[in-house]
Amino acid sequence: MNVVFPRSLPELFAALAEPGARILAGGTDLLVRLRAQPEAAAPATLVSLERIAALHNVAEEAGGQSHSLDGVFGPARLPGTLHRVVRLGAACTHAELLAHPLVRARLPVLAQALAVLGSPPVRNMGTLGGNLCTASPAGDCLPPLLALGAEVELASASGARRLALADFLLGPGRTALAPGEALIAVHVPVPGVDVRQHFEKVGRREALAVAVVSLAALVRLGHGGIIAEARLAWGSVGPTVWRCPEAEAALIGRRLSLTALSEAAALVRARVRPIDDVRASADYRREVAGNLLLRLAEL
Amino acid sequence: MKLSFTLNGRAVQVAAAPDQRAVDLLRELDALDVKEGCGTGECGACSVLVDGVHKLSCLLLAAQLQGRELTTAAGLGGGDPHGPHVPHPIQRAFAEQGAVQCGFCTPGMTIAAAALLAENPAPTRLEVRRGISGNLCRCTGYVKIVDAVRAAALELADVSVDVSADVPAEALSAASDAALAYPAGETAGDASSVVPGAALAAPAGDAPGGAFSVTPVSARVRAKGRTTGSTTGSATGGGKAKAGGAA
Ligand SMILES: Cc1cc2nc3c(=O)[nH]c(=O)nc-3n(C[C@H](O)[C@H](O)[C@H](O)COP(=O)(O)OP(=O)(O)OC[C@H]3O[C@@H](n4cnc5c(N)ncnc54)[C@H](O)[C@@H]3O)c2cc1C
Numbered sequence: 001m002n003v004v005f006p007r008s009l010p011e012l013f014a015a016l017a018e019p020g021a022r023i024l025a026g027g028t029d030l031l032v033r034l035r036a037q038p039e040a041a042a043p044a045t046l047v048s049l050e051r052i053a054a055l056h057n058v059a060e061e062a063g064g065q066s067h068s069l070d071g072v073f074g075p076a077r078l079p080g081t082l083h084r085v086v087r088l089g090a091a092c093t094h095a096e097l098l099a100h101p102l103v104r105a106r107l108p109v110l111a112q113a114l115a116v117l118g119s120p121p122v123r124n125m126g127t128l129g130g131n132l133c134t135a136s137p138a139g140d141c142l143p144p145l146l147a148l149g150a151e152v153e154l155a156s157a158s159g160a161r162r163l164a165l166a167d168f169l170l171g172p173g174r175t176a177l178a179p180g181e182a183l184i185a186v187h188v189p190v191p192g193v194d195v196r197q198h199f200e201k202v203g204r205r206e207a208l209a210v211a212v213v214s215l216a217a218l219v220r221l222g223h224g225g226i227i228a229e230a231r232l233a234w235g236s237v238g239p240t241v242w243r244c245p246e247a248e249a250a251l252i253g254r255r256l257s258l259t260a261l262s263e264a265a266a267l268v269r270a271r272v273r274p275i276d277d278v279r280a281s282a283d284y285r286r287e288v289a290g291n292l293l294l295r296l297a298e299l
Numbered sequence: 300m301k302l303s304f305t306l307n308g309r310a311v312q313v314a315a316a317p318d319q320r321a322v323d324l325l326r327e328l329d330a331l332d333v334k335e336g337c338g339t340g341e342c343g344a345c346s347v348l349v350d351g352v353h354k355l356s357c358l359l360l361a362a363q364l365q366g367r368e369l370t371t372a373a374g375l376g377g378g379d380p381h382g383p384h385v386p387h388p389i390q391r392a393f394a395e396q397g398a399v400q401c402g403f404c405t406p407g408m409t410i411a412a413a414a415l416l417a418e419n420p421a422p423t424r425l426e427v428r429r430g431i432s433g434n435l436c437r438c439t440g441y442v443k444i445v446d447a448v449r450a451a452a453l454e455l456a457d458v459s460v461d462v463s464a465d466v467p468a469e470a471l472s473a474a475s476d477a478a479l480a481y482p483a484g485e486t487a488g489d490a491s492s493v494v495p496g497a498a499l500a501a502p503a504g505d506a507p508g509g510a511f512s513v514t515p516v517s518a519r520v521r522a523k524g525r526t527t528g529s530t531t532g533s534a535t536g537g538g539k540a541k542a543g544g545a546a
């Protein structure tokens with residue numbers, strides 16, 4: 001395999017237009033996978049993102065101005081959201097995002113997930129774009145970003161487009177990326193200060209643990225601590241990140257009490273359809289998927 | 300392809316296949332302190348610093364080394380590259396604290412420790428455990444490795460310690476480690492896993508401090524005398540080390 005290092009987006013798109021080209025970001029998924037495959041199946045050229053400055057930025061923008069797709073963006077935003085968006089460059093490493101003041105202050109649910117992703121060297125190498133494009137149901141960035149209503153910015157030689165993250169993730173290992181297209185950035189609407197943010201992952205051990213079950217939760221509290229809206233997204237309990245509208249609806253109008261959460265957890269256990277695998281049984285996952293909700297009582 | 304990079308301060312020019320793994324190339328270049336354990340990012344034995352950042356050479360390709368500055372464990376210390384090697388304080392602490400058994404994990408562990416201390420000069424035991432959590436050791440059980448990293452932290456912070464006291468590590472950590480008695484304390488001292496969210500859900504504007512902030516050792520521990528280099532001894536009483544900000 002040849003390895004090329006474009007320095008700008010036009011150079012990147014040109015390189016990706018070549019037959020057999022494949023993006024190399026941190027390599028923590030791709031190089032592990034390529035090594036497990038026969039050499040014949042390898043891409044002809046790996047196109048590294050590491051020298052494209054435009055993909056390494058984090059910035060806060062006014063929410064309105066940068067969006068042409070209001071129809072896509074509007075419904076994803078929690079009512080009460082400030083009209084601000086944090087734009088995360090796709091090639092930012094997990095460690096860079098975790099250290100970034102904007103991520104920590106505005107998007108603690110994402111910071112909490114990044115803090116338990118892999119290990120220090122994996123966080124120093126692995127990128128946000130790689131995590132989303134790998135589209136693993138256990139990918140730790142996926143539940144927080146889905147709960148936050150994030151949008152992805154995709155581009156190729158033939159133009160750019162925006163998609164809701166939910167429409168980008170099609171299944172395990174499958175995304176809406178077209179051939180020659182790259183994920184450029186992730187746009188995350190900033191939740192208001194009345195929104196509690198929470199992430200928890202249950203794995204087999206503390207570090208380097210693929211999620212057995214994870215939960216990202218955003219809960220907006222109105223007057224008197226009454227829940228006005230809840231967004232819940234579970235990892236590792238289905239082929240993609242799983243949402244439970246019934247549990248979200250059941251929390252509205254309640255307080256973050258153990259009673260209300262236990263009732264919602266029962267709805268979760270009744271509806272979730274996890275699988276058995278080497279890491280855990282379906283029964284265990286179903287139980288824990290509900291239990292993780294109870295933690296919200298501590299928020 | 301022709302590659303040029305710096306390896307432990309030495310300029311290297313070498314021809315290599317662009318997709319050769321860095322771990323293989325480095326070992327061909329006689330950097331035998333870079334080990335391959337798993338080849339899949341799980342064990343950390345192949346750890347190197349790339350421009351000062353802890354990375355895994357089994358998941359790096361030769362082409363990615365172009366123009367970079369690489370440090371392996373052998374490059375952590377000082378001395379003439381062709382003469383006697385002067386071990387880094389971390390390496391000395393590993394030897395003195397008994398943190399090395401078979402030694403296979405040691406180069407990677409010391410790289411992880413160096414990266415940790417560069418970012419956090421006064422880690423608690425839990426922070427050390429997190430810092431080395433990408434590095435596996437099959438022999439030691441980690442306790443002495445954590446001791447060694449903390450001993451090195453004290454030495455690097457240039458803390459003077461009363462010899463008779465011999466308690467700098469304990470003093471430094473007394474408060475923060477009270478909750479860390481293994482195993483239950485492993486999570487008890489970890490705000491972000493006990494009440495997930497509490498640690499990170501700081502109000503806007505409070506970002507870079509909060510649960511992650513550390514006071515440098517030098518600001519926290521001051522005592523008289525000279526550095527002993529040994530911090531595993533139990534508190535012998537009369538300790539003069541002060542740990543003002545450790546809580
Ligand atoms: C030891 C170890 C532990 C791990 N632990 C975790 C964990 O706890 N949680 C977790 O979620 N993941 C974990 N991972 C998986 C992996 O580290 C992450 O998914 C990481 O975010 C992948 O990013 P990367 O930059 O390394 O992707 P790469 O491996 O470089 O790329 C992955 C795929 O995405 C494509 N791609 C990458 N960037 C783009 C882009 N911008 N546009 C289009 N396509 C792109 C690549 O072509 C490739 O197909 C672990 C991996 C290892 C080796």
Ligand code: FES
Pocket residue numbers: 334335336337338339340341342343344345346355356357358
């Ligand atoms: S050999 Fe690289 S992490 Fe194990």
Ligand code: FES
Pocket residue numbers: 398399400401402403404405435436437438439
């Ligand atoms: S000393 Fe043997 S693996 Fe750590």
